[in-house]
Amino acid sequence: MGRTLHGRSLRAAAGLLAAGVALTACSSSSSKGGSSGGSGSVPGADALDKASGVVNLTFWHSMKDTNQKAVTALVTAFNAAHQGKIHVTDTYEGTYDDAIAKYKTSVSTHTTPSIMQTYDVGTRFMVDSKQTIPVADLAAKDGYSLADLQPNIVNYYSIGGKLQSMPFNSSMPLLYINVEAFKKAGLDPANPPKTLDELADAAKKLTVKDAGGTTTQYGFGAADYGWFVEQLTAESGAPYCDNDNGRSARATKLNLESGAPLAYTKWWADLVKGGYAANTGRPTADAQAAFKAGKVAMNLESTGVLGGYVDAGSKAASPFTVATAPFPKSSASDTGGPVIGGASLWIDRAGHSDAEVRAAWEFAKFAASAPQQAAWHQATGYFPVSVAALQDPSDVAYRQQHPQFQTAIDELTATKPSTATAGCLLGVMPQARADLEQAMLNVATTGTTPEAALSDASSKIVKLISDYNSAVS
Amino acid sequence: MFLLPSLAVFAVFILYPLVESFVLSTHGSDIFGNSSRYVGFKHFRDLFSDSDFYKVLGTTAMFTVLTVLPGVLGALVLVLLMESRIRGIRIFRSAFALPFAFSAASASVIFAVIYNPAVGIANGMLAHVGAKPVGWLTDPKWVLLSVVVVQIWLTLGYNVLVLSAGVAAIPADIVEAARLDGAKGWRLHLSVIVPLLSPQLFFLTVVSTINSLQAFTAIRVLAPEGGPGGKAMTLVYAIYNKGFENGNSDLGTASAYAIVLLFIVLILTAIQFGVLERKVFYR
Incomplete structure (x- = not known):
């Protein structure tokens, strides 16, 4: 029997798979019928x-x-x-x-x-x-x-x-600090770095290598995350996108090629290339894991991770205490606050x-x-x-137990609402963030200059925005 | 008459989506992903004038070659090695076929842990031998290779299964005759067993190529948005990226990518049937 039947069935199987699989690959769902929506009237009680x-x-x-x-x-x-x-x-x-x-x-x-x-x-x-x-x-x-x-x-x-x-x-964004690492490096955790330059100096002192030259603790480690760039920009008092952060009219471009975005991209790439910052890429969970494991001494994150950090610090192989400090500024003269x-x-x-x-x-x-x-x-x-x-009394009691949270409250109280701290309104913000993050990673891992990478990202984003704006108008 | 049910299934699940893809690829999309106005072949013109598109094609080609060749040849070597009659060989046979039973998603998550830059085993082992840590998923130079490894691992089990079955189906008298003629060891393998396996090897090459062109899960888990520098952005992933990722809803461009993929798969499969199949020896 075998000869032809065997051969043919294999042939047929391969052919069918090829055809079927190729066809279904392009299936994509769509649904017709838009929405005539609109706000409509305001109902009363x-x-x-x-x-x-x-x-x-x-x-x-x-x-x-x-x-x-x-x-x-x-x-x-x-x-x-x-x-x-x-x-x-x-x-x-x-x-x-x-x-x-x-x-x-x-x-x-x-x-x-x-x-x-x-x-x-x-x-x-x-x-x-x-x-x-x-x-x-x-x-x-x-x-x-x-x-x-x-x-x-x-x-x-x-x-x-x-x-x-x-x-x-x-x-709110915060600077998280491993207190024991600070003390070991002869730094004062009560006087944490306030600017990117101070942060870089501290990161160099906090980086520890073993006898074989392998880094056992990085001074700094944060996710490659566009949110941080948005924060630094707001603190410098500058709008992140044009038309007053997209609030006086639709934004048409992001201000990436100068100021805080350029400074942070350069700064982060230098620390990564110098071996002082752990590059854990874009997933925030990976940067969090590194801090929790005591592999990095300073980390940028939101207030939302505080509980998890304190918990992980007490359970780590060599336990450490977590302190918080205000989110750093790109220059000491910055007077704005975070978004x-x-x-x-x-x-x-x-x-x-x-x-x-x-x-x-x-x-x-x-x-x-x-x-x-x-x-x-x-x-x-x-x-x-x-x-x-x-x-609320329960909240006051909670903050006595978690003094690290007070930093965020002080940070917010010190922030005057302004156009810069209102943050940028953009229909394609998630995509724009992704493009910026790709550009920053590119600078940190290849020979691309920050200027070239950001200008490239910027023009990509301009196209995204104009596509979006023409789709909604 | 009796074909009707299968024709209906074909029409609903294959023909309709195919036609819909063509329709979508010639329309713009509003912010909800609904097709808006007719734009003709604008999406295709945009694609062909976009340098990113050629980057994606290159990445897809690299990914396919790097996964199909080692995947099929690696399985062949494993199967031939497993021909040796040593104790406990059955355990190895099961072990090598095991990846077939793994879901791509769970395997990818496990690899994500292995590749973790700070706490993963991959860098842990490198540190053990005194080597510098590698940014498996964060370094544009490595990310594609890291995903390729996972994809090979995922396909290896199936390839081993198919080839083992092929070897088992080789009649003992042919091998016996070859032995009497003085063939043994690698010579026996290369000149007798491998040609007899050519139908299976051909089948695997075609299927693996299509699989690799469609690989999605490992990239989705390990290199979202194509990883650093978009170095792991393959065609299939580009479809998802344009259509759904990051709040995108550009189904027009996504469908244009899908049509391109369709033609690439069709052309490659035609070539494989036209050229490779001539070398296949069907018993």
């Missing part, structure tokens, strides 16, 4: 009062692990307080990027959630999607005061002087009943209230968006 039965809400978020538990606690408390009237169902939709991808699909299929948590850099997109209702409109309708919200945070999420979404989870990051809650209007919108507004107010923000802050390490939450 009576819409909810008149609603019969329970108003069901869907809440999409990107909080996992510890943070997800905190979301569940928040939602449970809200549902208990609105028993028989409003019921919120929360679903974890993956990372912020994943969630926004799903949101895009839901717009096309008219299945958007009632409440959507979106990261700071997704703000421009959410407004352009024309699906949501500004929380400022709802507040104005009720005469509800938003004055308890941190002014710096409100500054970020306001467009045209109008708060668009309810701030929810916010984080407040994190995410906010958007209330969907298009395709949602008046009662649902009102119920979502109730949830947004609840989530940003002082008692809930105090609990949220303590459970997650995010910065409370409510000013009053910091006065």
Whole structure:
């Protein structure tokens, strides 16, 4: 038998696989039908009062692990307080990027959630999607005061002087320090480096090599992360993108080729090439792992990792204490402050009943209230968006136990809201960040000059922005 | 009549997406990824005038060659070695076929831990022999190679299985006759067994090539956005990158990439059938 049959079947198998597999490779889904959305009218409180039965809400978020538990606690408390009237169902939709991808699909299929948590850099997109209702409109309708919200945070999420979404989870950038490593190197952890130059000097002193010349501890190590560049730019008082950080008109380009972006790119590449900084690439988790393992003595990260760092430091092979310092500045004369990051809650209007919108507004107010923000802050390490939450006795007690957190509060109090610290609004911010990070990595690992790499990234981003701007206009 | 069910499946899952890809590739996309206005062949013109596109093609070619050749030849060497009658050979046979049972995602995650610059074993072993640490996934020079290693590891198990089955199917009398004629050791392998395995080798070359052209998981896990400098950005990954990554929703360009990939796979497969297959010895 064998001869021909065997040969043919193999042939046929290979052929079929080739054809089938090649064809399905190009399948991609699409869904027709746009959204005629728009903000629509602003419903009043009576819409909810008149609603019969329970108003069901869907809440999409990107909080996992510890943070997800905190979301569940928040939602449970809200549902208990609105028993028989409003019921919120929360679903974890993956990372912020994943969630926004799903949101895009839901717009096309008219299945958007009632409440959507979106990261700071997704703000421009959410407004352009024309699906949501500004929380400022709802507040104005009720005469509800938003004055308890941190002014710096409100500054970020306001467009045209109008708060668009309810701030929810916010984080600040910090400099993290391994106290024992500092002491061993003869440095004073109580007097941490304040500028990039001082940081570089300290990194050189903190780098430790063994007898064989292998580096056992790097002085510095942070992820290749565009967020840090945005922070340094804001601190230098400069806008990150044109048209006043995209707030007076749509931004058309990023200011990457001079100032803080150029300085940081050069600075980081020099430290990596000199062997004083561990280059763990773009994943933030890898840089965190290096600091937690005691492999790097100084690290840049958000307030959100504080709990994990303190915990890891006490459990490390050679235990260490974690201290925090304000995020460094690119020059000592910089007077600005950091941009407040994190995410906010958007209330969907298009395709949602008046009662649902009102119920979502109730949830947004609840989530940003002082008692809930105090609990949220303590459970997650995010910065409370409510000013009053910091006065909450439980929060005061929490900060006595975690003195490292005070740095973030001091940092924020010292920051005057301005165009620079409002941060750049850009529809393609995630892509733009990725291009910048690629450029920085390129400089740190190859012979490319910072000027050439940033100019290249800058022109790529200009094209991204113009494509986006023409797609929404 | 009896073909109807399979025709229906073909129409829904293969024909429709294919046609849709062509349609998408000639349209612009709005910010939700819905196709907007007709733009003709603009996406293709943009592609062919974009230096990044040629970089992606080069990377795809490198990735394919570097994974297919070692993957197939490596499996062949392993299978021939396993012909020796030593104790416990069955354990080795199972061990070498094991990667086939691994999901690409979990294997990639394990490799991500191995490659970790600060706490991974790869650099740990290098440090042990006094070598400098390597930025496996952070250095543009290394990232493609690091992903290639994972891809080879992933395909090796299947290749070993197919070739082992091929060897087992070789009639004992042929080998016996060759032995009587004085062939032994490597000579027996190269002149008798390898030609008899040529149908399997051909099959594996075709399938591995297509697999490599479509490899996605390892890159997604180990080198998101194509890794540093985009050095591991292959065609398939570019489709995902343009369509979905980083909040992108440019399905027009992504579909143009997909059409290019379709033609490359078709052409390569045609060449393989036209040229390579002539050398195949079907019993």
